[in-house]
Amino acid sequence: MADLSTCDPCSFSRPDLCVVKSVHLDLEVDFNRQVLSGSAVLTLERIASDIDSVILDIRDIKVLRACDVDTNQTLAFTVSDPVGPFGSKLEIKLPQSKSVKICINYETSPKCTALQWLTAQQTAGKKYPYLFSQCEAIHARSLYPCQDSPAIKFPYTASVTAPKAITVLMSALRTGSEPCKSDPSKTVYKFNQAVPIPSYLLAIVAGDLESRDIGPRSKVWSEKKFVDAAAYEFAETEQQLRTGEELLTEYAWGQYDLLILPPSFPYGGMENPCLTFVTPTLLAGDRSLADVVAHEITHSWAGNLVTNKTFEHFWLNEGHTVFIERKITSRIHGGEPFRHFMLDCGWQELKNTVENTLKNGPYTCLVPDLKGVDPDDAFSNVPYEKGCALLFYLETILGGPAVFEPFLKAYVTQFNKQSLDTQQWKDFLYSYFTDKTEILDSVDWKTWFYGQGMPPYTPKFDTSLKSVCIDLCERWNNATDFTNFSPADLNNLSTGQKKEFLALLCLKEPLAVNKLQAMEDVYKLNNVKNSEVRFKWIMLGIRAKWTSVLPRAFEFINEQGRMKFVRPIYRALNEWTEIRQEAIGNFNANKDEMHTLTSTQLAKDLGLSS
Ligand SMILES: CC/C=C\C/C=C\C[C@@H](O)/C=C/C=C/C=C\[C@@H](O)CCCC(=O)O
Numbered sequence: 001m002a003d004l005s006t007c008d009p010c011s012f013s014r015p016d017l018c019v020v021k022s023v024h025l026d027l028e029v030d031f032n033r034q035v036l037s038g039s040a041v042l043t044l045e046r047i048a049s050d051i052d053s054v055i056l057d058i059r060d061i062k063v064l065r066a067c068d069v070d071t072n073q074t075l076a077f078t079v080s081d082p083v084g085p086f087g088s089k090l091e092i093k094l095p096q097s098k099s100v101k102i103c104i105n106y107e108t109s110p111k112c113t114a115l116q117w118l119t120a121q122q123t124a125g126k127k128y129p130y131l132f133s134q135c136e137a138i139h140a141r142s143l144y145p146c147q148d149s150p151a152i153k154f155p156y157t158a159s160v161t162a163p164k165a166i167t168v169l170m171s172a173l174r175t176g177s178e179p180c181k182s183d184p185s186k187t188v189y190k191f192n193q194a195v196p197i198p199s200y201l202l203a204i205v206a207g208d209l210e211s212r213d214i215g216p217r218s219k220v221w222s223e224k225k226f227v228d229a230a231a232y233e234f235a236e237t238e239q240q241l242r243t244g245e246e247l248l249t250e251y252a253w254g255q256y257d258l259l260i261l262p263p264s265f266p267y268g269g270m271e272n273p274c275l276t277f278v279t280p281t282l283l284a285g286d287r288s289l290a291d292v293v294a295h296e297i298t299h300s301w302a303g304n305l306v307t308n309k310t311f312e313h314f315w316l317n318e319g320h321t322v323f324i325e326r327k328i329t330s331r332i333h334g335g336e337p338f339r340h341f342m343l344d345c346g347w348q349e350l351k352n353t354v355e356n357t358l359k360n361g362p363y364t365c366l367v368p369d370l371k372g373v374d375p376d377d378a379f380s381n382v383p384y385e386k387g388c389a390l391l392f393y394l395e396t397i398l399g400g401p402a403v404f405e406p407f408l409k410a411y412v413t414q415f416n417k418q419s420l421d422t423q424q425w426k427d428f429l430y431s432y433f434t435d436k437t438e439i440l441d442s443v444d445w446k447t448w449f450y451g452q453g454m455p456p457y458t459p460k461f462d463t464s465l466k467s468v469c470i471d472l473c474e475r476w477n478n479a480t481d482f483t484n485f486s487p488a489d490l491n492n493l494s495t496g497q498k499k500e501f502l503a504l505l506c507l508k509e510p511l512a513v514n515k516l517q518a519m520e521d522v523y524k525l526n527n528v529k530n531s532e533v534r535f536k537w538i539m540l541g542i543r544a545k546w547t548s549v550l551p552r553a554f555e556f557i558n559e560q561g562r563m564k565f566v567r568p569i570y571r572a573l574n575e576w577t578e579i580r581q582e583a584i585g586n587f588n589a590n591k592d593e594m595h596t597l598t599s600t601q602l603a604k605d606l607g608l609s610s
């Protein structure tokens with residue numbers, strides 16, 4: 001196996017020998033060639049006095065030249081391509097000095113895994129092309145030469161040149177724009193991210209974008225078609241930010257904007273600092289899916305300020321974020337009963353993933369071994385929901401929210417702008433609760449961190465919001481006569497309760513087709529627009545092998561590319577023997593329009609690649 005860094009199994013870099021202290025990118029967006037070209041200036045600090053080179057991660061990057069900025073001396077470099085999913089190792093010889101600033105002239109490849117390039121035809125407006133990035137977990141190395149490990153944090157500045165009609169945004173504060181001096185048909189955009197970030201939080205978007213103000217420090221950005229709907233949908237953003245500040249500390253990033261991406265965006269949201277990226281599947285029209293924004297806002301502390309040292313400790317980012325996100329949303333809507341309802345739904349989602357999708361395998365560990373593994377291949381809701389469950393368990397045994405919430409504030413304060421691992425987190429927990437060592441010693445830490453399967457405990461939740469979902473599920477599951485059901489059954493439920501009602505039915509034996517048709521006759525779910533409810537209704541139909549679900553299933557997976565939805569639907573269609581070839585044919589017909597992350601994972605799900 002390649003000589004990966006001693007501290008991060010997913011990076012060749014050796015920050016223990018020489019570390020990147022800051023980055024400046026000067027890039028031009030070339031939509032015709034679908035490349036970014038220009039330079040990366042890295043300020044380095046030698047840690048070991050006897051080293052004479054720096055090792056960086058790259059993938060599919062063409063390095064044209066490396067030089068010492070102060071002397072313009074050309075620096076020798078080598079690129080090696082070890083076998084494995086981690087790209088290439090760029091080694092650059094360094095001049096003799098304690099700190100040095102190097103300039104790397106390079107260009108990305110059209111197959112850069114961090115970027116999706118869309119033609120004008122693929123956008124909503126059909127007039128201009130579009131480009132957006134997704135660097136988490138280890139795709140930053142295809143965007144710029146870097147030490148692509150979350151153990152390292154650095155501030156960055158950038159200057160990006162693009163055609164005049166195109167707006168460019170980054171995960172940074174906008175510090176101005178001006179016509180390009182050498183070509184008035186282009187605009188140069190300037191950015192500054194003064195808060196140190198891990199490499200995966202560098203992000204860029206370029207497209208025909210409009211914005212609307214939604215708060216004193218927030219805008220929504222999207223193509224014209226979505227911008228007013230987005231302004232309505234995410235109107236609670238400032239309230240969510242303030243609730244996060246009440247719980248934790250002052251928001252450190254200045255601006256909090258939201259970018260609504262094209263439908264191919266593979267995730268619900270991505271916590272890029274100053275500019276959260278979100279999927280348009282959140283545009284429900286009733287703000288019922290804005291909890292994803294609360295999640296991304298929470299990452300402003302858990303993940304972006306306090307960061308997992310490697311992706312084996314991803315639960316530190318996601319488990320804390322989910323646990324705190326649910327505190328934020330329940331302080332705004334519904335209080336503790338609502339928090340418990342969300343925790344309970346999360347527990348069920350975890351159970352379904354652990355037992356049915358991952359079959360209690362190695363990726364059900366809270367802290368998985370990722371040696372030789374691309375983190376994308378290990379991704380699931382386990383670090384989110386098992387991590388959240390551990391924190392809920394600890395909150396319960398340590399004395400409840402009034403005792404545990406001050407710990408969360410102390411945690412983000414202690415590790416502000418740092419990266420840590422699970423051992424450091426546990427040591428801090430013990431150091432904070434010095435009077436509760438006996439309780440902490442009673443926790444089965446080994447099983448929680450490294451055990452496969454469900455956690456070693458069963459939580460007790462307040463079920464006041466869930467009982468109506470359970471009752472309606474049991475009524476339908478046991479019904480032989482459907483005359484006693486009415487639209488009012490669902491009209492009185494929240495979106496979350498409708499979703500949970502369908503999720504509970506998905507855990508039962510597959511329903512008879514005539515029962516599903518009766519449900520459709522009463523509730524008219526075939527026309528539902530809310531993506532979460534639509535997803536569960538489609539999954540219920542596929543489980544029952546209800547052929548009339550198929551047109552709606554294919555329509556849904558072809559109109560958006562959020563992996564949370566398309567992967568389970570493709571997997572379920574693939575398990576439906578008579579439909580498998582149609583599913584594979586649909587995938588092959590649409591894969592070129594998909595984000596690379598999505599098509600790569602779907603090919604593996606369908607057994608078309610290893
Ligand atoms: C144990 C897992 C270890 C490593 C995985 C780390 C990163 C995986 C990589 O695929 C990046 C994931 C980024 C996720 C971004 C947003 C998600 O939080 C949202 C996912 C669910 C949704 O679509 O709502």
Ligand SMILES: [Zn+2]
Nearest residue numbers: 295299318321
């Ligand atoms: Zn997250």
